[in-house]
Amino acid sequence: MSRTRRNLTISACAVGLAGALASCGGSTADQSPTTAPTTSTQPATTSVPPPPTMPSLVGTSTSQAQQALAALPGEFTSEVVAAYADDVTGIAGTLVCGTNFPAGASISPPATITLYVSPNAVACPTGLDYPSLSANLNLRPTLPDRDGDGDPDHVDPAPDDSQRTLAQPDGPPKPPPPPPPPAPTPEEKSGGGDSSSTYYPNCTAARKAGAAPLYAGEPGYRSGLDRDHDGVACE
Structure with a gap:
């Protein structure tokens, strides 16, 4: 009889424990430890701007x-x-x-x-x-001197060459001056006689005046200065 009472007491305790667990929200199998969520942080990055590019400057001031x-x-x-x-x-x-x-x-x-x-x-x-x-x-080259005047192109005054341009600053080489016209022959002279508009007493005076030689028909020519009578005096 005492064994039967002891078994009933243990069963009642077991039933009481199960009820207590049920009142807390479930059986012992439903109770599991909970963990807090974790968050990951990454370091902030700063963007570096690309280097600038070289501008096109050729031809600008x-x-x-x-x-x-x-x-x-x-x-x-x-x-x-x-x-x-x-x-x-x-x-x-x-x-x-x-x-x-x-x-x-x-x-x-x-x-x-x-x-x-x-x-x-x-x-x-x-x-x-x-x-x-x-x-x-x-x-580096030296400054050009295309007109042959001994000065660099940009030193020459503007009236020096009407053909000055940026592409060819001083123009093409200037041609040599034309040769002086040939002296007329005695036959091309008109009035082969003496000319009284200008008088030179001798060839020395004509040369001193810068008039020699004298051609027939020119002022200052006279036959007295033309020794060989070829139409040219004070040769």
């Missing part, structure tokens, strides 16, 4: 080219170098012939940009590799 370079983002400086070795022209009145960076190339600051310039009145030298010219400036 030197002052305009310097303004365009000053507007580039970053630290850039410009230097001006004459495209002709013997050119001493200042910045004013010059055009850009080439640069040490080709147009469209990426240029990373800091950098120095070289402008090779020429006077407005002189065409830029051709055949120069401007990007590599700074390594050997002796490759």
Whole structure:
């Protein structure tokens, strides 16, 4: 009898424990530990702008080219170098012939940009590799002198040559002056006799006056000065 009562007591305890668990929200099998959600953080990245590109400056005035370079983002400086070795022209009145960076190339600051310039009145030298010219400036030519007057083209005054252009500043070489017309023969002279409008007492006086030789029909000619009577006196 006592064994039966003990079994009933254990069963009641078991039933009480199961009810307590049910009142908490379920059986022991439904109870599992919970974990808090995790969040991952990545470091913030900053975008770096691409380097600027070299603007096309050939043919622009030197002052305009310097303004365009000053507007580039970053630290850039410009230097001006004459495209002709013997050119001493200042910045004013010059055009850009080439640069040490080709147009469209990426240029990373800091950098120095070289402008090779020429006077407005002189065409830029051709055949120069401007990007590599700074390594050997002796490759620069001297200023042209196309009219052969001994002065560089841009030094000549404007009336010196009406054919001055940018493409050919001083014009083509000037032809030599035409030879003086041949002296007329005695037969081409009219009035082969003496001329009394001008009188020279002798050939010395004619030469001193710059009139010798005297041809028949010319002022100052007379037969007395023409010793061989060939129509030419004071030869």
